[in-house]
Amino acid sequence: MTDTNQTLLRTPLNALHAELGAKLVPFAGYEMPVQYPAGVLKEHLHTRASAGLFDVSHMGQAFLAGDDLGRALESVTPADVVGLKEGMQRYGLLLNDQGTIKDDFMFSRLVGERDLYLVVNAGTKDGDFAYIAEKLRGKATLTPKPDRALLALQGPKAGEVLERHSPGIDQITFMKVVRATIAGAPAIVSRSGYTGEDGFEISLEGRDAERVARVLLNEPEVLPIGLGARDSLRLEAGLCLYGHDIDETTDPVEADLVWSIGRRRKEQKDFPAAEKIMAEIGNGTRRKRVGIRPDGRAPAREGTEVADKTGRIIGRITSGGFGPSANAPVAMGYVETAFAADGTEINLMVRGKALPARVAPMPFAPHRYKRAAKPTQSGATA
Amino acid sequence: MSETRYTDQHEWVRVDGDEATVGITKYAAEQLGDVVFVEVPETGRNLGKGGEAAVVESVKAASEVYAPVDGDVTAGNPALADDPAKVNADPEGEGWFFKLKIADKSQLEKLMTAAQYAEFVKGL
Structure with a gap:
């Protein structure tokens, strides 16, 4: 190295x-x-x-400028950008035309400023910036801040x-x-x-x-x-790592990130692959991202196959290791939807052995964000 | 009289008569970082030189521990299941992994002495 x-x-x-x-x-x-x-x-x-x-500092920072900027950015994300108030930040998914996940990112509207401030992942920043610039050509100008x-x-x-x-x-x-x-x-x-x-x-x-x-x-x-x-x-904290838990083979519904789709966006169905994604919200998907807790002490790493109790492979771990605060191994991954309920008993195939585990709620350590005192909308967290 | 030998996979082997105690070196423990899980071999298991004998996992990664010589396992360290951090605290003492009955003592001669291992680590 x-x-x-x-x-x-x-x-x-x-x-x-x-x-x-x-x-x-x-x-x-x-x-x-x-x-x-x-x-x-x-x-x-x-x-x-x-x-x-x-x-x-390796993450990608950029400013986006243009008229009707919210609508422009909404052409590549299902998040509610138009409705973002001044002084607020929001989590969004960058979708390709097929509705799978090109990246996840944060966008902010600073008080008294017209531009949007974006932060995207390090490994994807060059591709993201090229994609956003191309998709928003004529509507907005992206300026990376390396x-x-x-x-x-x-x-x-x-x-x-x-x-x-x-x-x-x-x-x-x-x-x-x-x-x-x-x-x-x-x-x-x-x-x-x-x-x-x-x-x-x-x-x-x-x-x-x-x-x-x-x-x-x-x-x-x-x-x-x-x-x-x-x-x-x-x-x-149950947060996705791009390139592992989400990528261009996963969509927002499978990834259990529907909370990041704005309510108005769902009604207007005006984001990439909106028909497909809205149908999935209604009908369900074949697989779903879930939390997984091994019963024993052995961590199950990324790539570990998940099996049902008969030995049939029903999914795969996408992030896994030892949780120091949980003081136990923790993981997340995708399983067939029939096995996605909390408490479902599964096996993890670690070094040729079937280790018992259970589907478990996330986060594994409680979020301790300092939220505004007033009552908020949904249970959405970023 | 016991003598300690070392492998290029960073295992140490303490030889006492026909029995060898095996663990990972201080260098290996430092490279791994905080150990959170150890799986030791069952008593009676026959191990071949260079074969996978045990598993050691830190917060971030899993690694194998290999058998330094042929032999039958006479004990796995039971303390590591509850307190895997012993591997970091005392890698060449209480953090031992397993003991085995050595099948062919001539295999020990190919392993490094303490001085040779120290040189080997310096070159990494």
Whole structure:
């Protein structure tokens, strides 16, 4: 793996990762920290107990400009973009013409600004940006921001820590987004993340990123957290990893992401493959994404076959491992819909043996988002 | 008198008469990270040199532990089922994986000494 490092891209925090003793690995074309000296287990538990700082600068950030921007973006996503209020962020699926999932992404409407701010996955960003630019040609202009960094500060102490460096920021609630100043640096801050915990995502100019990261790491509550713990945290939170749990072979209904389709969008059926997807919502799909808990202690990894009690293969695990907060192995995957009910007994084929497991509700660790006090709409979470 | 030998797959073998105790080296334990699950072989199982003998999993990945020599398993470490973290805390002591009755002691001569293994790790 060291041979290819010369061709890998580096985030503005690369030197800081090395200084902190990170184990750096290739990920989505970047040299990224998979763990720091504390190790994945401690990093995971620390994030849930206090606060963790993640470098996610490899993700794709962009601004979208144009007239009637909401309608333009709605041509490639079933999310309600038009109805997104100022100062709010939302989760959306990027669909291809067949209605399967090209990516999942976040989009925001900043207060007093016409443009939309997008964050897409690292491994798919070049393809996504080309696709969006092509599909929205003549209606909107996409401007990628490869020079921007993105930090995530996650965990129950994230609010009080960030408040010290940006007075007032702790007032914003889940899925709100603002322009703010963090330790003197201009930033776009959203109250969201990928751990199931309360926390923030902080978009900065690349040149400010290392200084701001050092300021946050200097707080006693904060440890640097690598991609290893990022993965175990999001799996416990039941959140999909693109390219594993969702991809261009899965659609929103199979993936159990129908909550991300706007109500108006369902009525108007004006998104890619809407007829097919609406029919699936009505009639059901052949398979469904579910949570899975092995009965024993052995983790079942991605690619593990799922069998019914007669030995017939009924599905496959798409993410699996050990959940440090669950203190047990946890997984998600696709099973035939007849086996998708919580509590259904199944077997996981691990190293040639059938290990008993059960379909289980997600998340495996409760979400602890700081939601607005007023009653909200559905039970949808991102 | 016991002697410890090492494999290029990062197992250690402590030889005491006809019996060998096998585990993974401190280097291997550090590379794996926090161990969360270990599966040791059943007593009586016949193992062939280089064959899969045990499984060790960290938060992120699963790895195999191979038999360093031919032999029959005389014990698996029962403590690792409840406390797999022993592999990180004391890899070359309480974190042992299994013991076996050595079938052919001449196979030990092909394994590395402590000094050779230290050199080997330095070159990785």
